[in-house]
Amino acid sequence: MVKKSICLLIIFVVCFTSLNVLAAPDTAEGFEIPIDVMLNGDFILCTQKPFIENGTTYIPIRSFADAIGATLTWNDADQSALLEKNGISILFYADQNNYVQNGTKVDGNGAKLHKDTLFAPVKALCSPFGWEIAWDDFYYVVYITAPGITVAETCKDFSYTFNDMLWLSKLTHIECGNQSIATRIGVANTVLNRVASPLYPNTIPEAIMDTKHGVQYPPAHTEKMKNCVPSASSMIAAKCALNGINLVGNSVAFTHVDLTAQSWAANNMQHFVTIGVVAFYAF
16 A cells, blocks of 8 residues: 555656756856846846756746737646747747747757746747847856847836946955855845935945945955956856845945954944854944
8 A cells, every 4th residue: 555655656746747847047056046138239127037057048938028029829728838920930838848930849948937937948039030149158148139129118127237237246256255155145235225225325336436424345445346357156146136135134234253343333233144254234
């Protein structure tokens, strides 16, 4: 009886997991690596953040279809999405490692479910149209060149810019040394919290260089900031923070735990959390 139950359980698990090709996004120290997709010079606004898995970039099919002005039909019965534009049809199933282009099956990376959203490889979405794709491994951005396509204003993402990513990643790099990505995210959070506060400048570069309320980021005022080439960990941390990951609440200041005795923040603000050797403080 026990053996029979185990066999039934194994069959159930195999059948259940085969129903959906679930995503396993690449991570860095446990944090999912945020990917941006740029189409003809515009960042695409996505319902869920694009991700990379084993060298393949995935984007929400619905967001991509909206960005290029395509028709997308969802079939709940067989969990499929049909994208149609310019006489080209691409059919994706959530349970198959392939897709169908104009009636012909194409083997390779198919669609995957992630956070209740169906994603497809950028290559599978662009190749049928002959569009070019390029990968930027510094900013973690995929560039799509699609002649004749104009992204509607409502489908553009204005959340942050390359300059925001660069400034924030450079700061986390020079401030954190060999600290963890979590610590780097925390430092980036303090900058974004300052930008959101009426007490500080409302842009990332100005908030970092602000001296009106003291100097929170001394290395930023040196040649280190000017000459810094941020590491991949720093860029990932900056993008995680820019995409809403907050590990330090409303903290706007931090200090090394060994320097709390002489720290103005430690003596005048509320301690929120300590990550590694860095303590974070909020008003």
